[in-house]
Amino acid sequence: MLTGKQKRYLRSLAHHLDPVFQVGKGGVNEHLVRHIEEAIEKRELLKVSVLNNCDEDPKDVGAELAEQSGSELVQVIGKTIILYKESRDNKTIELPR
Secondary structure, three states, X not given: OOOHXXXXXXXHHHOOOOOOEEEOOOOOOHHHHHHXXXXXXXXXXXXEEEOOOOOOOHHHXXXXXXXXXXXXXXXXXXXXXXXXXXXXXXXXXXXXX
């Protein structure tokens, strides 16, 4: 679990990122989750946007993506989801204590 201080730090880093993935009317599926797992291993911090044609609530989509990909849900703001997972091989982000 991330502390409030760590989430704030990650939000500040994610502010300048562009969304890498989009969740559309297909919702969350295995294909999307697999790609997110691969990308988050390389980047550690990832933004995902939920399109208007998606029937699910962005908070539900964020929780589902975090659970299935084994990552932490940092924030859901509007239709943007921020996910974090510490990388095993490409660790670049040093979290505050």
